[in-house]
Amino acid sequence: MDAAANFYNTYSSTFALLGVGLCGWQLIKLICYILKAVRSFLLAPLLNLGLQPKKLGSWAVVTGATDGIGKAYAIALAKKGANIVLISRTASKLDAVAEEISAVANVQTKCITADFSGGVDIYGSIYKDLEGLDIGILINNVGMSYEYPEYLHQVPNRDETFDRMLHINIFSVTFMTTMILPQMVAKRKGAIVNIGSASCFGFPLLTVYAASKAYVDSFSKNLAVEYADKGITVQSIYPFLVSTKMSRTKPNFTAPPAQKFADSALSTLGLEPATTGYFAHWLLGSIYHELLPFGMMMKLSYSMCQGVRAKALKKIAAKKK
Ligand SMILES: NC(=O)c1ccc[n+]([C@@H]2O[C@H](COP(=O)([O-])OP(=O)(O)OC[C@H]3O[C@@H](n4cnc5c(N)ncnc54)[C@H](OP(=O)(O)O)[C@@H]3O)[C@@H](O)[C@H]2O)c1
Known part of the structure; x- marks a missing residue:
């Protein structure tokens, strides 16, 4: 009887110790997680x-x-x-932004007209335009999403749409990075910021977009380690909704205006290798990606997208009438 009691006492106190240790470890992780957010966003x-x-x-x-x-x-x-090099498709919009920048800051601007949706030929001419510039930061921001959430086989003009999407979302990040890295490596300094999306964790009905953003996140995280000892910082930014033309969302607490978002995200450069970039998005990410089980997060995203899809299809049908 004594032997059984001894056995029970020894094991119950060992399990109690293990339990306390595990709880303590989780508590330390939680405190570090919150302190990191305080440092980044406050x-x-x-x-x-x-x-x-x-x-x-x-x-x-x-x-x-x-x-x-x-x-x-x-x-x-x-x-x-x-000084800023601005790259996108529309020359008149580039000039307008260059003027806007001159009005708020005493810096030089250079505009490059390029369409990232086509082949890889554009990179030769971008390279020539950038030659001789001392580039410290590259922001790989250009991106394209679906017109509306849709099942993969029902995406309108799907071959053309996905071809453009992959060129814009994946090729541009890869080729712009490989183009500018050599001069950063030679100087042993520089930063590359890749704008992904929180959809990279999974977003049914935006499957190709989400997968392309998972590429951006993985590319950034691997590169960050590869180039850390060469003095180069690589950051993956994965926002939730930001109020822009692409999202067609009015600004609110969880969908900030683009400027508020970018100011916040830029201030985390060098502190966070991978981040949502904005406090409210950190809160959302903590619930969606840290607290909720993966299956539940996917179901929630799916039903949200089904709602948006139904509304979009209704609008399209009404337009056709
Ligand atoms: N908004 C959101 O809620 C949200 C959330 C998560 C992630 N993101 C990501 O954030 C990034 C920026 O999104 P945004 O909402 O700011 O987009 P946006 O407001 O639609 O702006 C897109 C910019 O890219 C340029 N552009 C579009 N297609 C191009 C092409 N083929 N070649 C060259 N430039 C092109 C546009 O200018 P031109 O039309 O003149 O070329 C414009 O300057 C994207 O990577 C997106 O996936 C956005």
């Missing part, structure tokens, strides 16, 4: 804790720079003293 913008663009080089290159998040990054970087 202290970093207040105290300028992030990497300072001017220290990395005199120019910053931004793709998809005439609207939304890209334009907002360009303005934020210019306000921090970087």
Whole structure:
């Protein structure tokens, strides 16, 4: 009887110790998780804790720079003293943004007209346009999503749509990065920011877009390790909704205006290798990706997209009448 009691006492106290240890470990992880958010979203913008663009080089290159998040990054970087190369399709919009930048910051701008949806030929001419510039930061921002959430086989003009989407979302990030990396490696400094999306964790009915953003996230995380000892910072940004032309969402607490988002995301550069970039998005990410089981998160995303799809199809049908 004594032996059985001894056995029970020894094991129950061992399990109790293990339980306390595990709870303590989870608590420490939770505290670190919250402290990191406080540093990134509260202290970093207040105290300028992030990497300072001017220290990395005199120019910053931004793709998809005439609207939304890209334009907002360009303005934020210019306000921090970087000269800006703006790249997108429409010359008149590029000139307008260049003028807007000149009005708020005493920096130089250079506009490059390029369409990332086609073949890889455009990169030769972009390379020539960038030759001789001391580039400190590359913001790979340009991106394309679905017109509306849809089942893979029912996406309108799906072959052409997916061809363009993969060129814009994947090829541009890959080729712009490989183009600019050599000069950063030679200087042993620089930063590459890749704008992905929170959909990279899974978003049924936006399958190809979400998968392309998973590429961006994985590309960034691997590259960050490859180039850390060469003085280069690589950051993956995966926002939830931001109020832009692409999202067609009015600004609210969880969908900030692009400028508010970009200011916040830029202040985390050098502090967070991978981040949602914005406090409210961190909250959403904590619920969606950390708390909810994966299956439940996917079901929620799916039913949300089904709702958006139903509305979009109704609109399309009404237009046809
Ligand atoms: N908005 C959101 O809620 C959200 C959420 C998560 C992630 N993101 C990501 O954030 C990035 C920016 O999105 P956004 O909402 O700011 O987009 P946006 O407001 O639609 O702006 C897109 C920019 O890209 C340019 N562009 C579009 N197609 C192009 C092409 N083929 N070649 C060259 N430039 C092109 C556009 O200018 P032109 O038309 O003049 O070329 C514009 O400057 C994207 O990668 C997107 O996936 C957005």
